[in-house]
Amino acid sequence: MARPLIHLRPCGAALSCSEAHRSLLDALEAHQVPVEFQCRSGYCGACRLRLLAGEVKYHQEPLAFVGRGEILPCCCLPVDDIELKL
Template sequence: MDPSAKVTLRHIGAQLQCESGHRSLLDALEANHIDVEFQCRSGYCGACRMRLLRGRVAYTQSPLACIRPGDILPCCCLPAGDIELEL
């Protein structure tokens, strides 16, 4: 994980930092008051699924929900560098 990755939110037109204190990308989004639907925080349900447009993420645990290529589960991953999300 990048200790201070820049996260660009394309549709909202915002940028934020995912810092080393965040346990997941979902935590970073919430810390910046970005509403993301979620239910489990563990990669089981897939409710937080979103499209990764640029960059890579690293999963802190393997997601059990089915995800398509290009989709991520922010509840159980962290950016591996700067990323752009379709959000």
């Protein structure tokens, strides 16, 4: 099974997300992509990013408000290839 790719806009980079990553935030940090965060548990919403394409699955439902087209990378993983606006 292919590992999901994380496409970053506007820079165009494509990063892999492996089984070793516990969250999308972990994957972004492993590739040295700077993302603001505080709690790492979906409580504060500081890591909020815009999801342009694809789907993520939350391993823990976030307590922070998540608007349409937004995700909290601290508590989700990509289901398939995704595109994020940074």
